[in-house]
Amino acid sequence: MQSRFFSSIFTVFSILGYTSLVAVPIYLAGRVLSLWGNYLPFTPVIVIIQGILSALILQADFTRYSPGANDNAAAVGMVLACARYYKNQPLKNTEIILLASGCEEVGCYGIRRYLDQYRAEVKEARFIDYELIGRGLPTVTVREGLLFKQKCDEELAEIANDACRQTGIPMRRNESQVYGEGYVINKQGFAGITLTADPEGKPDVYWHTPRDTMDKLDKATLEMMFNWTKNILEEIDRGAV
Numbered sequence: 693m694q695s696r697f698f699s700s701i702f703t704v705f706s707i708l709g710y711t712s713l714v715a716v717p718i719y720l721a722g723r724v725l726s727l728w729g730n731y732l733p734f735t736p737v738i739v740i741i742q743g744i745l746s747a748l749i750l751q752a753d754f755t756r757y758s759p760g761a762n763d764n765a766a767a768v769g770m771v772l773a774c775a776r777y778y779k780n781q782p783l784k785n786t787e788i789i790l791l792a793s794g795c796e797e798v799g800c801y802g803i804r805r806y807l808d809q810y811r812a813e814v815k816e817a818r819f820i821d822y823e824l825i826g827r828g829l830p831t832v833t834v835r836e837g838l839l840f841k842q843k844c845d846e847e848l849a850e851i852a853n854d855a856c857r858q859t860g861i862p863m864r865r866n867e868s869q870v871y872g873e874g875y876v877i878n879k880q881g882f883a884g885i886t887l888t889a890d891p892e893g894k895p896d897v898y899w900h901t902p903r904d905t906m907d908k909l910d911k912a913t914l915e916m917m918f919n920w921t922k923n924i925l926e927e928i929d930r931g932a933v
């Protein structure tokens with residue numbers, strides 16, 4: 693299955709990365725000791741790349757983790773808010789499935805596994821993904837991905853656009869240089885959009901750092917995101933008759 697395939701590739705790269713931490717110094721030492729001096733012009737380049745890779749891996753593992761308020765506890769809160777709201781007033785024609793899939797940062801394992809397992813059951817589903825929704829203005833990520841870009845579902849983006857207008861705030865569209873669940877969902881042929889809050893004009897440093905704390909979340913933004921979500925769901929529900 694496609695997602696298993698990508699997961700395996702990621703695993704292979706991780707193993708290669710960690711192996712190189714050990715193997716490259718041994719290799720370089722071997723070259724120096726065996727006096728293959730002719731090849732040594734490449735040595736400084738290899739050493740520098742190796743040093744950077746090692747520093748990245750060690751820095752990530754041995755420094756303080758991000759508290760993860762905006763990325764992505766805010767989204768978990770939104771899922772819980774939806775659960776509380778729709779538990780007592782379900783939509784007329786639409787079933788809502790709430791999913792906190794996790795493991796996005798390391799390769800979207802959560803959503804990949806979910807789609808693998810429930811592919812048939814959710815093939816008609818429309819997916820709404822939340823990413824960094826705690827500060828800023830309502831935005832749909834229309835294209836995402838690092839090397840290969842993936843477009844979001846255009847019909848859903850239009851629904852989101854109308855739904856946002858109803859809140860009185862115009863919707864923005866952005867592109868993401870990284871990939872998240874929205875990428876995987878659309879890549880695998882499902883319909884999905886990623887809702888985010890674009891902190892235009894505000895400092896955008898409160899994610900993936902120790903500064904991503906709860907006090908940085910903006911209550912008004914979260915309320916707006918919730919109202920936007922309700923409008924989207926109601927619009928989908930009207931169309932589902």
Ligand SMILES: [Zn+2]
Binds near residue numbers: 763797899900
């Ligand atoms: Zn993140």
